[in-house]
Amino acid sequence: MTTPTLAALAIAPIAVPALTAAGCAVAGRRTAAAAGIGCAAAVLAVAAGLGAHVVAGGPVEVAGLRVDALSAFMLVVIGAVAMVAAIAAPAHVAAEVDAGRLAPSTARRQGVLVHAFLAAMAIAVLAADLGVLWVAVEATTIVTAFLVGQGRTRGAVEAAWKYVVICSTGIALALLGLVLLNHAAAHAPPGTGGHGLDWAGLVTAAPGLDPGVTRIAVVLLVLGFGAKAGLAPLHAWLPDAHSQAPAPVSALMSGVLLAVSFSAILRVKVIADAALGPGFVRALLLGAALVSLAVAASLLLAQRDYKRMLAYSSIEHMGLLALGAGIGGAAATAAVLLHVLGHGLVKSVAFVGAGRIAQLTGTSRIDRVRGLVATQPGLAAATGLAVLALLGLPPFSLFASEFAIVRAGLAGDGPAAGWAVVVALGLVVVIGAAMLRHTGRMLLGPAPDGPGAAAAPRRLPRSTAVAMAAGLLAAAVLGVTAGPLAELITHAARTLTGAP
Amino acid sequence: MEPVVMSPPAAALLDVAAGALLLTAVLVVWRRDLPTILRIFTAHGLALGALVGVLAWAQRSVELGLVTIGVLAVRGGLLPWLLRRALAGAGPARREVRPVVNVTASLLAVAALVLLAFSVSVPLVELGESPATRAVPVAVAVVLIGLLVLVTRRHTISQLVGFLLVDNGITAAGFLTTSGIGLVVEVGVALDVLLAVLVLQVLAGRIRDTFGDVDLGELRELRDR
Amino acid sequence: MSALGVAGGVLQAVVIVGGAPLLLGLMRQVRARLEGRAGPGVGQPWRDLRKLVRKQSISPRGTTEVFRVAPVLLVAMTLVVAVVAPLVTTASAVPPVADLFVVVALLAHATVVIALAGLDSGTAFGGMGASREVTVLALVEPTALVAIFALSVPTGSTSLPTIVGTALDDPQRLISPASLLAAVALAAVIVAETGRLPVDNPSTHLELTMIHEAMVLEYAGPDLALVELGSAMRLSVYLGLFTSLFVPWGIATTATPLALALGVVALVVKVGVVGAGLAALEVFLAKLRLFRVPELLAGSFLLALLAVTTAYVLG
Secondary structure (H helix, E strand, O other): OOHHHHHHHHHHHHHHHHHHHHHHHHOOHHHHHHHHHHHHHHHHHHHHHHHHHHHHHOOEEEOOEEEOHHHHHHHHHHHHHHHHHHHHHHHHHHHHHHOOOOOHHHHHHHHHHHHHHHHHHHHHHHEOEHHHHHHHHHHHHHHHHHHHHHHOOHHHHHHHHHHHHHHHHHHHHHHHHHHHHHHHHHOOOOOOOOOOOEHHHHHHHHHHOOHHHHHHHHHHHHHHHHHHHOOOOOOOHHHHHHHHOOHHHHHHHHHHHHHHHHHHHHHHHHHHHHHHOHHHHHHHHHHHHHHHHHHHHHHHHOOOEHHHHHHHHHHHHHHHHHHHHHHOOHHHHHHHHHHHHHHHHHHHHHHHHHHHHHHHHOOOEHHHOOOHHHHOHHHHHHHHHHHHHHOOOOOOHHHHHHHHHHHHHHHOOOHHHHHHHHHHHHHHHHHHHHHHHHHHHHHOOOOOOOOOOOOOOOOOOHHHHHHHHHHHHHHHHHHHOOOOHHHHHHHHHHHHHOOO | OOOOOOOHHHHHHHHHHHHHHHHHHHHHHHOOEHHHHHHHHHHHHHHHHHHHHHHHHHHOOHHHHHHHHHHHHHHHHHHHHHHHHHHHOOOOOOEOOOOOOOHHHHHHHHHHHHHHHHHHOHHHHHOOOOHHHHOHHHHHHHHHHHHHHHHHOOEHHHHHHHHHHHHHHHHHHHHHHHOOOOHHHHHHHHHHHHHHHHHHHHHHHHHHHHHOOOEHHHOOOOOOO | OOHHHHHHHHHHHHHHHHHHHHHHHHHHHHHHHHOOOOOOOOOHHHHHHHHHHHOOOOOOOOOOHHHHHHHHHHHHHHHHHHHHOOOOEOOOOOHHHOEHHHHHHHHHHHHHHHHHHHHHOOOHHHHHHHHHHHHHHHHHHHHHHHHHHHHHHHHOOOEHHHHHHHHHHOHHHHHOHHHHHHHHHHHHHHHHHOOOOOOOOOOOOOOOOOOHHHHOOOOOHHHHHHHHHHHHHHHHHHHHHHHHHHOOOOOEOOOOHHHHHHHHHHHHHHHHHHHHHHHHHHHOOOOOOHHHHHHHHHHHHHHHHHHHHHHHHHO
């Protein structure tokens, strides 16, 4: 491919959502819905093209952007989850507007902000410079703040405030980390690599970085980006924000935003491993993983709100990602990437289902929802399958990735990873039991009788059904074979483990 | 990067600016009435501007001189102005009535935090020692003090001030270590901070509208049990 | 024991004893003028002292020697500090005593002696005042020590003449953050120790608020005159020390008459200006509620601590 084509391809994942955002500001609801699906399809297509190119010809740097296997893969994740959300969003918005909970102007604004959000995430995964990456991640906070607080209820406003304060502060810590990393890079021995915060340059220069300064910088970066990724100890915003945001937005935030932030941690890890040896970040990540899993387990046991249940499940899965990244090595890293995609797909399906349940029942409390299988068989089946997939049951890809992480941990060097995996497995079992019990109560059992019980239509809106089915199907296929993605994941894992 | 050679008077002025930065951060913790806190915060922004100005003068850098003007305008002018406007719209509560931790205890906590900042910053100072890097611990201390304000205050404006203290501290650290981290990133950072403050200001207004108060201790709508 | 030191010691004793009541008078006069009153004039404290000395000496029934000795000890300890501290000259009459720690300990002892006397009187007010004074002292003492430590870091010595001499040689050090922070902390210490606003109100006799006045309520006649003189001297010595440490210019470095005269004038002017400033500031201050005082003192302790750490870090 020629350089101008490549440049156009690299800019497209940013430009297309940005243009769609502008379009949503003027277009009608029907056009905007189509544009959303088109936008997601375009991002997916470009991601596929870039992925093929990168696998064949190595990383490309154009126009301040850097496309390597990891960024191409993250674009695939963004595109795939955006597709599920884009297909499901119009029906959700229409139902909200019909119910009078959403003003048409707010619905229009939601379209604009969601696509601006997508553009910011695309910048974050494509940026060559860690500083630009930081700016993009902080931009996602700003853009999504009003999406979280859209409801204007007490809960929504509270969630938005916590979200912006905790995420902005956490990410500010990451900025301090970047400043210190820049300090270390400026004093690296001359001739060892790039300049400033260019990621590739930092990776080459990493062995010459001052270990004392780099250590502080890495702690701050992991803590900061970890806040945005929903890792303990700065996870408190996540359940609030995910339970208050509109369902399609929750799907995007949980499915991609957390993962984009986590990919920043993965990139920092490459630098840190070269500068400090693998032990340091491993200890940090394993610690964060176990604390996140413990938090998720303890708060899931007596959970009363099914959206919050899904949010804590996101914390659990981010913990599993941290566990895999902490174990390190090509196999575990590849599993982590597969887990990112699988979790994105399945969690977005689950949130879409939860959003529909909330619209039908008017509550997000677990104990107010009963016997969905009897009243809403399609919705109940899709939601049930999504929760089963989240628990890591085959044939969904989460089973394969969790299995690979566990195997890598038990086979890996040093007893720390092995013990961490054992503890994590115990916590995952607790989480699984809790989620099964809560979901079972909601789905199974006789239909509740009472006023309004039979009023709701039994069938799902077609678009919602398509979105949920497509997401589940993709996750199931990924569980059997990753197909052409396998090559891309292998390359990305190689980029992240420093192997040539 | 070549080491920055600094004349003794410039180094002394830098120390004074750094001292003012720390002192104003401490005063924010000390005082309770919000108009005073905002005045101190303005002084904090001006001290940050002075710090960058001294660096610009020491390095005879025109570019850094222009950045100084930008820092003074945003940190010493625009952001305090935004906060004052937010305070004017925040209703009658003009005092931090009952912080989560009382003032005496938080002052002692500040003392501990400063010691912590100075001890963790040892490797930062040792790498490329110069008058500028020797002031980095002050910037780190300001970041920690900002975090303390953020977690121990209940008024929305106080929390905003805490957030901005964190940010000013980071900016100071950036200029003291390497005189900045690239123009694109810096403009992006400044824009992000500004937007974050605007978003928080709007949210503060909504909190007042929905909760009838700007006391964040009232935010207990979302809990797990 | 140098000639400069001896000359300074004698001069300082005379200036402090003679000038302390005048300083008090000046501060009251400034305050009166700012409040729109004519004021009794600068010499009024001396006239009060003269009147008290002529009265008969009495002491309350049931008090012990502590009560009678305390005023003398107060004046004596303060006088020792006035003699040895570098106020007019940089040299000291008794150099080993001109150590920061010794000086602060002497001044604190004077407070303790008066507190003991307050307890000894056996009245409710005496005990209450003593308890309050000791509370404040307990909070002030660490601040004073830490602030002093910050000042001694750059010179590597706690000897007052050395610190003042170094500051004269290298005035740039005076605007270092460590020095500025220590100045603010010491200012808070002085305000608390000398019973000024906003910690204590020197002109109140309201039982709920007074601290210092409550302790000395039982004194009368010549004893009260000594207590008043001692308190005035404490204020002058503190302000003199403060100006010597942070504004050392004009202090005599040689034993020539001209330099000594200049030193005396400089001391009088500096202390007068600082005192007048303090009085002017007090017009705008209200007394802190007693339970807010720890807040103020915790703040000044923090500043002193910051002074030490920045002295080490920024150098």
